[in-house]
Amino acid sequence: MKNPGKKLGQLGQYLLLTGLAVLCVFPFWWTLVTAISTEGNIFAFPPTFWPQAPSLDNFIEVFRSIPMWLFYRNSLIITISTVFWKLLVCALAAYPLARMKFTGSKLVFGLIIATMVLPSEVNFLTNFITLTKLGLVNTYTGVILPNVVNAVSILLLKQAFEEVPQDLIDAARVDGATEWIIFWKIVLPLIMPWLATVGILSAVEAWNEYIWPSIVLSKPESFPLSAGVLYLRGAFGSSTRVVAAGTILTIVPILIAFLFTQRFFMRGMDGAVK
Amino acid sequence: MAQVKLSNIVKHYDDGTQVIHGIDLDIRDGEFVVFVGPSGCGKSTLLRMIAGLESITGGELTIGGQLANDIPPAKRGLAMVFQSYALYPHMSVYENMAFGLKLSGMKAAEVDSAVQQAAGILQITHLLKRKPKDLSGGQRQRVAIGRAIVRKPEVFLFDEPLSNLDASLRVQMRLELSRLHQELGSTMIYVTHDQVEAMTLGERIVVFNGGYIEQVGTPLELYDRPANLFVAGFLGSPKMNFIPAKVESVYEEQVVLQLSDGALMQVNARSDSLQPGEQVTLGVRAEHSTLTSAADLEPNQVRVKVALVEYLGDSCIAYVKIDGMPEMISVKLPTENVMLKSGDAGSLYLPANRCHLFDSAGKNLSP
Amino acid sequence: MSAPIKSEQRRQTIQAYLFLLPALVLLLLFSLWPVGFGSFLAFTDFSLVKPLHWVGLDNFRYIFDNEMFLTGIKNSLLFLLIVPFIQVGAITLAVLVNNQMHGIRFFRAAYYVPVVTTVSVVGIMWGFMFHEQGTLNYILLKIHAVNTPVGWLSDDAIAIFAIMFVTLWRGLGWYMVMYLAGLQSIPSEMQEAAILDGANRWQRFWKITVPMLYPTIMVCTIMSVLAALKAYQEVDVLTQGGPMNSTFTALYYAYDQGLKHLKLPRGLASSMVVSLFCIAIALVCLRYLKPKHR
Numbered sequence: 034m035k036n037p038g039k040k041l042g043q044l045g046q047y048l049l050l051t052g053l054a055v056l057c058v059f060p061f062w063w064t065l066v067t068a069i070s071t072e073g074n075i076f077a078f079p080p081t082f083w084p085q086a087p088s089l090d091n092f093i094e095v096f097r098s099i100p101m102w103l104f105y106r107n108s109l110i111i112t113i114s115t116v117f118w119k120l121l122v123c124a125l126a127a128y129p130l131a132r133m134k135f136t137g138s139k140l141v142f143g144l145i146i147a148t149m150v151l152p153s154e155v156n157f158l159t160n161f162i163t164l165t166k167l168g169l170v171n172t173y174t175g176v177i178l179p180n181v182v183n184a185v186s187i188l189l190l191k192q193a194f195e196e197v198p199q200d201l202i203d204a205a206r207v208d209g210a211t212e213w214i215i216f217w218k219i220v221l222p223l224i225m226p227w228l229a230t231v232g233i234l235s236a237v238e239a240w241n242e243y244i245w246p247s248i249v250l251s252k253p254e255s256f257p258l259s260a261g262v263l264y265l266r267g268a269f270g271s272s273t274r275v276v277a278a279g280t281i282l283t284i285v286p287i288l289i290a291f292l293f294t295q296r297f298f299m300r301g302m303d304g305a306v307k
Numbered sequence: 308m309a310q311v312k313l314s315n316i317v318k319h320y321d322d323g324t325q326v327i328h329g330i331d332l333d334i335r336d337g338e339f340v341v342f343v344g345p346s347g348c349g350k351s352t353l354l355r356m357i358a359g360l361e362s363i364t365g366g367e368l369t370i371g372g373q374l375a376n377d378i379p380p381a382k383r384g385l386a387m388v389f390q391s392y393a394l395y396p397h398m399s400v401y402e403n404m405a406f407g408l409k410l411s412g413m414k415a416a417e418v419d420s421a422v423q424q425a426a427g428i429l430q431i432t433h434l435l436k437r438k439p440k441d442l443s444g445g446q447r448q449r450v451a452i453g454r455a456i457v458r459k460p461e462v463f464l465f466d467e468p469l470s471n472l473d474a475s476l477r478v479q480m481r482l483e484l485s486r487l488h489q490e491l492g493s494t495m496i497y498v499t500h501d502q503v504e505a506m507t508l509g510e511r512i513v514v515f516n517g518g519y520i521e522q523v524g525t526p527l528e529l530y531d532r533p534a535n536l537f538v539a540g541f542l543g544s545p546k547m548n549f550i551p552a553k554v555e556s557v558y559e560e561q562v563v564l565q566l567s568d569g570a571l572m573q574v575n576a577r578s579d580s581l582q583p584g585e586q587v588t589l590g591v592r593a594e595h596s597t598l599t600s601a602a603d604l605e606p607n608q609v610r611v612k613v614a615l616v617e618y619l620g621d622s623c624i625a626y627v628k629i630d631g632m633p634e635m636i637s638v639k640l641p642t643e644n645v646m647l648k649s650g651d652a653g654s655l656y657l658p659a660n661r662c663h664l665f666d667s668a669g670k671n672l673s674p
Numbered sequence: 675m676s677a678p679i680k681s682e683q684r685r686q687t688i689q690a691y692l693f694l695l696p697a698l699v700l701l702l703l704f705s706l707w708p709v710g711f712g713s714f715l716a717f718t719d720f721s722l723v724k725p726l727h728w729v730g731l732d733n734f735r736y737i738f739d740n741e742m743f744l745t746g747i748k749n750s751l752l753f754l755l756i757v758p759f760i761q762v763g764a765i766t767l768a769v770l771v772n773n774q775m776h777g778i779r780f781f782r783a784a785y786y787v788p789v790v791t792t793v794s795v796v797g798i799m800w801g802f803m804f805h806e807q808g809t810l811n812y813i814l815l816k817i818h819a820v821n822t823p824v825g826w827l828s829d830d831a832i833a834i835f836a837i838m839f840v841t842l843w844r845g846l847g848w849y850m851v852m853y854l855a856g857l858q859s860i861p862s863e864m865q866e867a868a869i870l871d872g873a874n875r876w877q878r879f880w881k882i883t884v885p886m887l888y889p890t891i892m893v894c895t896i897m898s899v900l901a902a903l904k905a906y907q908e909v910d911v912l913t914q915g916g917p918m919n920s921t922f923t924a925l926y927y928a929y930d931q932g933l934k935h936l937k938l939p940r941g942l943a944s945s946m947v948v949s950l951f952c953i954a955i956a957l958v959c960l961r962y963l964k965p966k967h968r
Contacts, residue, residue: 043775050770054784057847060799061787063809067802126697129690136687141694148705151952154904154925155945158932159708159715165722179704182697200393203360208407208458209381212689218406222397241792244907248933259792263911273802280795291790292783362683379685 061284068092068278091278098275099264100254101282108240108257115177115239116232123186124228128216130187131194132202149184161248175249180239186231193227194220233294240287258283310336311357311462311494316366318349318356318518326352328518329366334496339488341509342498343541348515350498351466357496358387358464371461381407386455387464390471392447394439394454400426401435404454425457428490429483445476452484456491465497469504481507502542506530514538536669539590545624545637547663548596550589557581560674562664564589567631570609572657576664576672590663590671593639597656598625598647604654611636613651618642627655709949716943721936733943737927742915743944746924749834750948753902753923756842760898761891763842764849769879771850772857782854786847793844797911800840801827804912827913830920837908837921844908845901849894856890857883896959900952924948 069087095101129135130142160179161170169175197220205215221228243259250256253264262283311334318327327349334340342350355361357368359380368375375383394403401422408418426432429449439447448468455463465484469477485508488495499505505512506526514521514529514537522534526542533539539547552564555571557578564572564587574589581587604610611627614635623642626635638655640647647653664672691698719729737743771782788796803810804826811823826836860883868878884891906926913921915930922930925948932941 046770046775050778050781053767053770054781057788057843058784060796060803061791064799064802122696122700125693129693133686133690133693134683135690138690141698144701144706148701151705151709151949154906155712155928155949156705156708157929158938158941158945159712160704161933162711162715162720162938163703163707178700182700182705187697198391198393200389200391201395204387204389204393204454205395205406206360207358207380207385207387208454209410210406212686212693214410216693219395237790241790243792243794244910244929259794262792262798263794276798277802280798283795284791287790287792288787291786 064277064280067274068281070274091274092282094272094275095279095282099261099279101258101261101279103254104256104258104261105286107255107261108259111173111176111246111257112236112239114173115180116235118177118181119183119186119235120228120232122181123183123231124190124221125216126182127187127190128194128212128220131191132197132199132220133212145184145187157245157248164249170249171251171255172249173255176246179245180242183235186235189231190224190227193224197223229294233291237287237291310334310338310369310371311496312367312369313353313357314367314369316353316356316368317364318352318361319364326518327356330520332513332520332523334494337492337494339495339497339508339510341505341512342496342515343500343502343505343509343512344515344521345541346500347517349518350500350515353515354464354466354496354498357462358385359383381410384461385464386458386460386462387466388451388455388468390467392439392451392468392471394447394450396439399436399438400431400442400450400453403439403450404457407454407458421457421459422453425453428456428487429453444472445480448472448480449483452487456487461494463493463495465495467499468497469499470501477504484508503544506542512542514541532671532673533663534671536588536590536665536671539663539665539671543592545593545639547590547592548636549634549665550591550629550632550636552587552589554581554583554585554587556583561659564664566609566629568609568629570604570629572607572609572662573659574662574664575659575674577674578672580666581672586667588665588669589657590665591657591661593624593637595658595661596636596638598627598638598640598653599656600651600653602654605656607659608654608656611653611655613647613649613653615649616647627653629655712942713946715939716946718939720939720942722938729939733939734947737940737944737947740927742919742922742930743924743927745919746922746927746944747947749922750903750905750924752834753838753841753905754899756838756845756902757895757898760842760845760849761895763846764894765853765887765891767846767850768853768857769883772854782850785850788844789847791844793907794911796840796844797908800836800843801912804836828917830916830918833913833917833921837912840908840912841902841905845898849898852894853887853890856887860886892959896956899955899959903948903952903955 068091069089071088071090126145130138130145156179164170164175167175169178201219201223202215205219210219240257241259243257243263246257247260250260253261262279311332313330313332316327316330317325319325330353342354344350352361356363357370359375359378363376370378370383370385394400395406398406404422404425405418408421413421422435423432426435429452431446431449431453434442434446434450439450442450448471451468469480472480481504484497497504497508509526511523512526512529513523516537522529522538524532529538530542533542533547536549540549550566552566552572555563555565557563560575560578562574562576562578562581564574566572566589572589598611599608601608609629611629614626614628616626617624621642623640625638625640625647627638628635636655662673666672716733717728717730719727719732767785771778771785802808805811806823806825806828808826810826811820814820815823825832827833864882864886865878868882873881904925906923906929909915909921909923909926910929915922915926924944928941928944928948930941931937931944
């Protein structure tokens with residue numbers, strides 16, 4: 034391989050990658066610019082691509098007009114609770130499917146797969162009715178509960194458990210451990226990376242979900258950020274900058290979290306697709 | 308009494324395949340028994356059945372006088388050392404060894420003394436705080452054994468524990484295991500496919516093939532008096548030579564055979580079931596035959612040509628060919644008086660009392 | 675896997691179901707029960723204020739007569755156009771980033787960012803982009819591609835395509851990650867053997883990479899098809915069905931009717947139609963795209 038040819042090829046690749054990255058990231062850039070600028074009319078021609086008179090005024094305005102801290106808090110509560118219960122319940126379900134032999138295992142597994150095929154969005158309506166009957170409307174429990182069991186999470190964790198060598202489990206059985214102890218003391222500690230991956234995916238999903246919370250919760254003060262930010266658009270239709278600022282404030286936390294944990298996540302998906 | 312008794316043990320899988328056919332075995336208290344056989348012969352499956360990790364479809368398993376078929380693994384008074392060691396990677400050596408004891412409700416002080424004692428026997432006290440990934444293969448092996456010892460079991464089960472070690476380490480560990488058995492005096496059931504391990508470690512060897520027991524006996528019994536072709540060919544290195552032959556004439560306690568090139572051999576054997584003209588196999592070990600360069604043939608000698616010679620340092624193995632027989636015959640010779648090279652002609656002497664005669668079904672007809 | 679002894683098996687079965695209990699209860703309650711009950715309700719006039727009556731196929735007759743729902747079906751099918759684009763795009767991206775180049779992790783993150791962004795926020799941002807005096811029009815006018823600003827979200831002929839583009843934009847990164855995982859599980863020895871055999875990049879891609887990716891491609895395609903049929907969130911955040919009801923999708927109609935106008939039975943009827951469609955497609959895909967076992 035000639036060196037100059039290779040360098041040129043690499044350059045070309047970088048150009049292509051950057052071009053595509055620009056396409057993906059551009060809306061964010063524009064929104065950020067709009068949010069930071071305080072001068073110039075965004076809807077005038079030509080729109081500018083660089084901050085004009087940068088300041089944090091718009092951001093402050095967002096905090097003043099809608100209860101952002103409240104929304105942040107709500108989102109955090111919902112996200113953390115969802116991830117915790119989801120990991121717990123799905124791990125508990127994945128273990129027997131992966132490592133225990135019991136009657137009806139095929140049926141249970143089939144049921145779980147079936148829920149992946151059926152459009153779950155469809156269930157919003159009926160689940161709302163169920164929540165009404167259970168008296169869980171307008172509660173965080175009602176928001177979290179339907180999301181706790183997730184077929185994809187169970188499948189990923191099942192995969193994780195299957196990677197634990199059977200010998201370890203046999204040794205533990207000979208040592209006298211019950212399944213409960215094997216689960217908590219032997220297998221679960223060994224799948225930490227997988228738990229992290231599923232946890233991150235779930236956290237992102239929970240943070241971003243806006244339709245179901247807005248259905249279940251009737252008081253705007255209890256809305257998570259994803260739903261609350263839409264109020265901005267209604268209330269401030271004319272002040273695009275403030276809306277833009279609100280947008281940035283919504284996605285920055287999740288982007289930061291995602292960027293930090295990206296290396297777990299990308300690697301964790303290996304072997305998940307079979 | 309920690310003897311293990313198997314009565315007519317049978318195992319089917321769900322789809323109907325039978326893997327273990329009616330095994331009867333009595334293992335005495337304190338005995339070191341080796342299950343040996345080729346891959347897939349069922350020895351590991353049987354071990355796991357004794358351990359309680361596999362179900363027993365039929366027959367009775369008795370441990371220490373008690374029927375054990377339905378007792379869960381942990382309550383059978385056993386400990387098992389796995390081929391892959393199966394050490395819990397996220398726990399330290401100490402915690403690995405203490406795990407089973409803690410589960411049984413032992414107090415911390417008792418657990419500690421048991422672990423320290425076992426660690427002392429295996430000389431791994433200095434490793435107690437390390438994690439398995441920081442240990443070498445041999446050290447992991449010892450921890451695996453330590454984990455078993457610590458439970459003071461009635462019976463130790465070993466599932467090919469040395470096969471992941473390199474050759475020199477294997478020899479070393481073999482000696483350690485023998486020493487361990489002497490020290491502890493517990494019953495030990497050891498599974499391996501390596502016949503050297505079987506011969507050196509076992510007080511008794513059980514040879515398995517296809518879910519059946521071929522023969523049970525002490526190493527020397529199996530070596531000198533193999534019950535059939537399979538056992539004869541399995542133990543001993545180099546493998547016993549099998550020479551196809553035809554029955555020429557039958558006498559009381561003696562048979563005369565004709566080899567592929569027409570030479571006649573006289574062999575001591577129980578001759579009742581043999582007819583002249585029958586095809587049989589003559590078996591002789593490499594160290595029992597001799598090779599000379601004599602041109603004249605004496606009784607029980609056959610003309611051969613040397614194909615190649617392997618020098619082992621202390622001895623050498625000559626591979627010779629009889630006219631009309633495709634396989635080579637190995638002959639073990641001392642290095643000093645041999646200046647053989649490929650192509651040389653010689654005569655092979657097969658002593659009548661050292662030859663084995665196997666009938667067409669493979670059964671050994673030696674007296 | 676080992677087969678435990680008989681009483682052990684019984685014990686394991688009981689224990690297994692104890693482990694599974696919370697998940698099964700929730701699954702039954704929130705994933706399976708809704709399917710049955712929802713289907714039943716589609717044949718009634720359920721409302722939170724009136725008592726229940728069976729109405730047979732009335733709801734279905736209504737929706738199939740309704741212009742919004744019919745537009746919705748048409749648009750949902752239109753969404754299927756995205757599938758080939760998104761899959762090809764994702765595979766391309768995955769191949770491009772499947773290396774150890776400097777900073778490649780940064781690029782992977784950049785492509786995945788649209789996936790992790792809240793949909794509501796995506797709606798706001800692209801709302802800006804697609805505005806008549808917004809950025810996209812500005813660029814197009816600047817490079818003289820068009821002469822007057824395009825009503826991306828206000829023109830009833832184009833709006834649906836604008837929404838489809840946003841869906842594509844959001845989905846690329848997600849499938850890219852799936853394909854990346856698939857690519858990384860292809861043993862490098864196969865590529866190396868092919869290089870030694872003299873195959874160039876193009877040949878290697880088609881003869882080795884694509885066949886080995888086949889299971890991934892199948893899974894992703896099915897998921898993509900199902901997702902396209904179920905699209906509705908982007909509609910909600912960008913156009914709420916407008917302009918002139920041209921951007922309704924089948925499921926958006928269900929959501930709109932069921933939760934915004936509280937006509938639950940109609941919403942359930944339309945979502946039932948979508949469900950049946952999805953099941954049918956899933957079965958067809960599974961039958962005809964079964965991966966060949968090596």
